[in-house]
Amino acid sequence: MSLAVRLVLPLLAIVPIEDVVCDRVDCVEVNHFYGEQGRLIFDQAIFYDWSPADERYQVRDWRLVKNPAQIPTRDWARGVDPQDRVPRYTATWLDGEVLRRVEADSYRETWTQYDPELLEREQLPKERRRGLRHVPATDSGHLGSANQPRTEIHR
Numbered sequence: 581m582s583l584a585v586r587l588v589l590p591l592l593a594i595v596p597i598e599d600v601v602c603d604r605v606d607c608v609e610v611n612h613f614y615g616e617q618g619r620l621i622f623d624q625a626i627f628y629d630w631s632p633a634d635e636r637y638q639v640r641d642w643r644l645v646k647n648p649a650q651i652p653t654r655d656w657a658r659g660v661d662p663q664d665r666v667p668r669y670t671a672t673w674l675d676g677e678v679l680r681r682v683e684a685d686s687y688r689e690t691w692t693q694y695d696p697e698l699l700e701r702e703q704l705p706k707e708r709r710r711g712l713r714h715v716p717a718t719d720s721g722h723l724g725s726a727n728q729p730r731t732e733i734h735r
Contacts, residue, residue, distance in 0.1 A: 600672070601680045603712045606630040607637055608652045608669060608684040610645065612691045625650050625671070626697050627682060627712060639700040641712040649673035652687050678715055 607628040613621045623645035628637035643650060652669035669687040673680060690696070 599679070599715075601675075601678050601713050601715050602683065603627070603680070604683045605640055606684065607686045607688065608671070608682065609696065610651055610687075610689045611696055612689075613695055614691065614693050616693065624695075624697065625652075627684070629710065634703075638704050638709075639697055640710050642697045643675065647673060652682070652684060654687075655683075675712075680712070682712070 605627040607630075609626040609628065611624050611626055613624065615621050624642050625645055626642045627640045629640045630636075631638045645651065650671050650673045652671040655668055655670040669684045671682050
């Protein structure tokens with residue numbers, strides 16, 4: 581059992597959450613942003629979708645990495661894509677009040693002295709990003725919409 585899963589499972593016993601909000605993205609980047617003096621400023625997970633029209637990844641959303649469960653691991657047991665048989669990367673963590681699982685086809689880790697998410701705002705402003713699913717406290721059942729077809733809740 582991975583460290584991330586071992587850290588999240590105790591939270592499930594404490595926090596009364598019945599649903600897991602699932603998002604599927606094309607790529608997750610864990611970026612370690614360093615300042616000019618070489619000190620770590622923050623770690624962030626950046627979620628990307630591929631844009632066929634622009635022929636590049638575009639930022640969908642991001643989160644500061646606050647615990648190891650947010651770092652995706654290869655899910656050999658259940659994350660295999662049935663089309664190409666490649667294991668997916670998954671991360672499951674408590675995102676505010678929501679237990680969230682994000683699955684991605686690919687994963688990369690970077691160490692930079694610039695913020696890739698901030699730089700991406702020049703190409704795609706935050707207001708135009710799709711974002712990860714926001715779930716109202718009273719919402720239940722399937723959470724699909726025309727705007728976000730690959731997002732659902734698993735019970």
